[in-house]
Structure formats: C-alpha cells, structure tokens
Amino acid sequence: MPADPAPAGGPSFGDRLGSTFAASGHLCVGIDPHPYLLHSWGLADSAEGLREFGLRVVDATAGRAGIVKPQVAFFERHGAAGFGALERVLGAARAAGLLVIADVKRGDLGTSVEGYAEAWLTPGSSLESDAMTISAYQGVGSLEAPVRIATHHGKGLFVLGATSNPESREVQTAVIARGPNAGRTVAAGIVTEVNRLNSAPIGSFGVVIGATVDLAEHGILPSDLSATPILAPGFGHQGARLDDLHRLFGAASERVIVSSSRAILDAGPDGIAAEVTAQASAVREAYAA
Numbered sequence: 001m002p003a004d005p006a007p008a009g010g011p012s013f014g015d016r017l018g019s020t021f022a023a024s025g026h027l028c029v030g031i032d033p034h035p036y037l038l039h040s041w042g043l044a045d046s047a048e049g050l051r052e053f054g055l056r057v058v059d060a061t062a063g064r065a066g067i068v069k070p071q072v073a074f075f076e077r078h079g080a081a082g083f084g085a086l087e088r089v090l091g092a093a094r095a096a097g098l099l100v101i102a103d104v105k106r107g108d109l110g111t112s113v114e115g116y117a118e119a120w121l122t123p124g125s126s127l128e129s130d131a132m133t134i135s136a137y138q139g140v141g142s143l144e145a146p147v148r149i150a151t152h153h154g155k156g157l158f159v160l161g162a163t164s165n166p167e168s169r170e171v172q173t174a175v176i177a178r179g180p181n182a183g184r185t186v187a188a189g190i191v192t193e194v195n196r197l198n199s200a201p202i203g204s205f206g207v208v209i210g211a212t213v214d215l216a217e218h219g220i221l222p223s224d225l226s227a228t229p230i231l232a233p234g235f236g237h238q239g240a241r242l243d244d245l246h247r248l249f250g251a252a253s254e255r256v257i258v259s260s261s262r263a264i265l266d267a268g269p270d271g272i273a274a275e276v277t278a279q280a281s282a283v284r285e286a287y288a289a
C-alpha cells in the first residue's frame with residue numbers, strides 16, 4: 001500500500017504535525033464531555049451543553065497548546081444534534097489554528113471505511129478534521145482508501161496499535177499466524193505496516209499506543225516506529241506519568257503526542273486555561289530533560 005508523501009498543493013499532515021511540535025509542543029488536550037464534567041462545569045447534558053463545553057476547551061487551548069482531540073463518542077450520545085455541536089467545535093478549533101484529531105475509531109472493509117475517511121478528512125466537509133483515529137481490525141490493507149484520501153488532502157490517520165486499556169492486551173499481544181508479520185504480535189504487525197507508509201523525519205500515518213503500555217510486552221521494536229507519529233493517551237487520569245515518557249518511548253518520544261483529557265478538564269471552566277498552561281509547560285520540561 002504505497003503512500004504518496006506529497007499531497008496536492010500543500011504540506012503533509014506529518015509536516016504540519018512537526019511544525020506544531022516545534023511551535024507549540026507535544027501536548028494534546030482531549031475534548032471529552034463526560035456527563036459528570038458537563039455537570040461540574042454547570043452545563044446541561046444536551047447538545048447546547050456539549051457545544052459550550054467544546055468551545056470553552058478550544059478557547060482555553062488556543063495559544064497555550066497546539067493539538068486537540070475531541071472524543072466523538074460523547075457527541076454521538078446526542079445524535080444529530082450532538083454532531084451539530086461537534087461540527088461547531090471542530091470548526092472553531094481549526095479556525096483557531098489548532099491541529100484537530102477526531103477520536104472516532106472507525107474501521108470496516110475498504111468501500112465502507114472509504115466513506116468514513118471522506119466524512120472526516122475531506123476539506124469542506126462539516127466534520128473536517130486534520131486526522132482521525134481508525135481501526136485495522138479488518139487488516140491494515142483495508143485502510144488503503146483512507147491512506148489515499150488522507151495523502152491527497154494532507155491529512156493524517158492514527159491506527160489503533162497498542163491501546164491504553166488493560167483489557168486490550170489479550171487481543172493485541174496475540175501472535176499473527178500467517179503473512180509477512182507471522183510470529184509477531186498483532187500490535188507489532190500493525191505498527192510495522194503503518195511505519196512502512198511513512199518517511200523520515202515524521203510521516204502522516206500514526207499509531208495509537210497508550211502511555212500505559214509496555215512496548216516490549218507487545219513485541220514492538222524501536223525500528224517499527226522509525227518515522228511514525230504516536231498518539232499516546234493514558235497520561236494523567238489513566239496513571240501514565242510524564243517522567244516516564246523517555247523510558248516508555250525512547251527515541252520515538254520525539255514523535256509522541258502527549259494526550260490527556262480528564263486530568264485537564266477536571267480543572268473546570270475557571271481553571272482550565274491555567275491547567276493547559278501548566279500541562280504544556282510540564283510537557284516541555286519533560287522534553288527538555
């Protein structure tokens with residue numbers, strides 16, 4: 001599955017991500033409007049509440065960090081009205097110059113997953129984002145259309161590799177029986193195939209590897225991640241610590257997106273801007289160490 005590294009008339013997602021790292025650091029603020037957070041922020045659990053919550057997180061992030069990751073599930077709870085709220089949040093985030101990763105975790109066979117990629121990655125779509133999370137459970141080859149669409153539009157994908165939730169281990173450390181990655185774990189097989197799509201220093205096709213994950217336990221080698229951006233949720237609420245960044249990811253730390261949601265959002269509407277500033281600076285210190 002070759003990936004054309006040169007999108008029509010603009011920088012690739014990998015280039016834009018590299019520029020964001022340089023200008024604004026590696027922190028990604030999750031936009032996860034859990035019902036308990038809407039309540040504690042004094043907002044209704046409604047489409048209006050979601051919109052207000054998302055717009056406030058965008059305001060608090062702009063100028064303090066460079067990346068946001070809306071969790072689509074919480075918007076989807078409210079059906080079409082929730083998607084309307086999400087559209088407003090996505091538009092505001094992109095207008096504010098933030099890189100937007102839609103955490104939507106889609107996946108299907110080729111022709112169907114193509115529709116998902118068109119929805120989230122086509123310029124002018126109401127759901128347009130800079131990148132989306134996607135699942136390769138139907139094979140990395142099933143992602144050919146999303147790879148083509150992302151490349152064409154200068155967008156990115158983050159393929160689930162080794163996720164942060166402990167119950168994923170059984171499936172993701174299972175050993176592949178056949179094909180070029182026979183004998184490797186499912187996670188390592190996915191990660192190595194995604195890495196093949198990328199070229200140094202940083203490609204447009206990322207993987208999701210939780211910051212709670214032991215790469216060795218998953219059989220993932222440093223060479224499997226030589227040019228791949230890594231979306232790493234699990235910092236903060238799920239227990240991963242910034243102090244462990246380099247131990248966890250080694251040389252690949254340079255391409256890690258440090259993602260945190262509840263640990264920032266718990267600061268509430270009056271405290272979130274200060275919390276984003278504090279977290280962004282803690283992430284910068286971790287990189288300087």
Ligand SMILES: O=c1ccn([C@@H]2O[C@H](COP(=O)(O)O)[C@@H](O)[C@H]2O)c(=O)[nH]1
Pocket residue numbers: 030032071103162163164165208209210233234235236237238259260261262263
């Ligand atoms: O492996 C994964 C993949 C995605 N997530 C998502 O990231 C955030 C984490 O939220 P926290 O509040 O910082 O724990 C959430 O949207 C998850 O669905 C993940 O945690 N792990």
